[in-house]
Amino acid sequence: MAYTEEELKKELETKEYEYGFYTDIESDTFPKGLSEEIVIAISKKKEEPEWMTQWRLESFRYWKEMVEPEWANIKYKKPDFQDISYYSAPNKKPKYNSLDEVDPELLETFKKLGISLDEQKKLAGVAVDIVMDSVSVTTTFKKTLAEKGIIFCSISEAIKEHPELVKKYIGSVVPQKDNFYAALNSAVFSDGSFCYIPKGVRCPMELSTYFRINQAGTGQFERTLVIADKGSYVSYLEGCTAPSRDENQLHAAVVELIALDDAEIKYSTVQNWFPGDKEGKGGVYNFVTKRGICEKNAKISWTQVETGSAITWKYPSCILKGDNSIGEFYSIAVTNNHQQADTGTKMVHLGKNTRSTIISKGISAGKSQNSYRGLVQVNSRAENARNFSQCDSLLMGNECGAHTFPYIEAKNKTAQIEHEATTSKIGEDQIFYCNQRGIDTEKAIALIVNGFSREVLNKLPMEFAVEAQKLLEISLEGSVG
Amino acid sequence: MLKINNLHARVEEKEILKGINLEVNAGEVHAIMGPNGSGKSTLASVIAGKEEFEVTRGKILFEGEDLDDTAPEERAHKGIFLSFQYPVEIPGVSVTNFIKTAINESRKARGMEDMPANQMLKKIREKSEMLDIDRKFLSRSLNEGFSGGEKKRNEIFQLAMLEPKLAILDETDSGLDIDALRIVANGVNKLRNKDNAVVVITHYQRLLEYIVPDFVHVLHDGKIVKSGGKELALELEEKGYDWVKQETVA
Known part of the structure; x- marks a missing residue:
């Protein structure tokens, strides 16, 4: 059968979310709603010290005074924050020493996701700290890391075991009242990952965390804190999938990166949360605040592949505080059906000779809207700051949209800022050309999209790049116009 | 190998092919000549199965x-x-990656495993040498920023890699200088054997000096109005297409 545009559209519409399954595990879930009592209860549940409880309460009070931001190029029904349960943990509580102790059903879920821990353990150099709903279930490779003095654990554990580090850095890059969602997260964050690389240590493996939303109606509020001490290096991978659901699921994470003098952090994300069905029903609302700070000669590199979520509101940013520091942002954002993405970055140049690079690739199909929003800000004291931005959009069909909102504020005349943007469309001629060489339409789209995204895919660690390519194929199967 | 019976095809409401009959056997080279707008490229596209053309009658x-x-x-x-008259650009996809995908997709369709990497590399080396293709060329994005000649040479490179039974060369000579033309034609000639066939679509006789046809067909207004041996091409060159047009009317 030969393809026509209509048939392609139909096929695309019937394409169901590949990882839309749901694991039935007994959960310990809080009643819906948010109040000071709930915040305190969360903190208690997690056996947190008093300072943490107070920090949460303070955040909650800020949040109560704030309103949801409306400037993004997205349309959605605002979540009812009193209709969400703010804590859910897999029930069987104890920490596991080996996989044999883990609930077999949970293991089955991981298997479906293709991240069997058995395999992961054997896979060279990948330690996995899996977040199933809110509580860390198991952590591998901890010993190897401990030998180098690297701390890689859940944030709850870090609050208990390493309070001095958490206390010093939490909220130092994303303050509690930074924005509506960051304040909410600060009040109710359930769990997340914590990572500390000591001075001069090069983390010998890629650190990965898999997030997964699993409890109906449970908002997920992850908190991640990565600290790279002077002269250290770490590559951190974050990947996510979630089961399909009718109600909208709110996700408001906060990620803070601290790169001290001469340190380097590479943070890579593959995000594949449920995008909603073809009518735009369901799907995850993803409102994330990600920001890193670079001290002298430090470097932070954000790489993201965003294929999921009904709504994505996300701007991984770099504050280039130290002289000669470097910020990078490489992004691929795919939207299909009714998905909406408003994503980009902020590069704030404060130090001298700071440099930043932004490469953004937006791919829109179906009836989706894909926006790049970026800010390049050069402070008056940032002598010789340099920025290069490139924003490319690829459109499929006639009903989707691609938008670019680049903001530039330069307060120092030695700044050099470049911005390039292109928009292109996958053509029937390109598809036919591939078809004629024996490549079917789905594969052709994957090939064209991979080509378009190559500059960013190349920035991902090897094992992630393969997964990312697969995701791009899944997300866009059959979509062309 | 290829048999076309009374083929009619249209694009939107416009009928372009109005009853084509053509038979191509293994081991043969056919040339299809004709003035602009006679339906040459349409015929090529219809054989390759391009969607926008609708076959209304014939087989x-x-x-x-x-x-x-x-x-x-x-x-x-x-x-x-089909060697395209205007090959499309695919940014970010290298010549090597593209041909690798094409070969492995065809193998998959035949129930075969992917071609082993060393075999693939050897083949790429062999065929690119045959066509005088530079190593660096192979890592460039497909057709992006290629000169007219490079595009055509790349088409023939793909032909050499895929080794099809029937090759249709649509205006492969356009945009080629004489040296490139010779290289491309030599490449095609080396690939010829008793089991495959070539259909050369061209406006001019020039290419046929290098790829010598067994049969020449003249297409005019969606029909083959004259067929003959290779000498027909020369006659056509000499007398021009008006000659055929007049003969048709007469």
């Missing part, structure tokens, strides 16, 4: 099988290759 048989309802990629898997 295309390939090795005895009716191609109606056969998707373009399936036609490719069966061994039909």
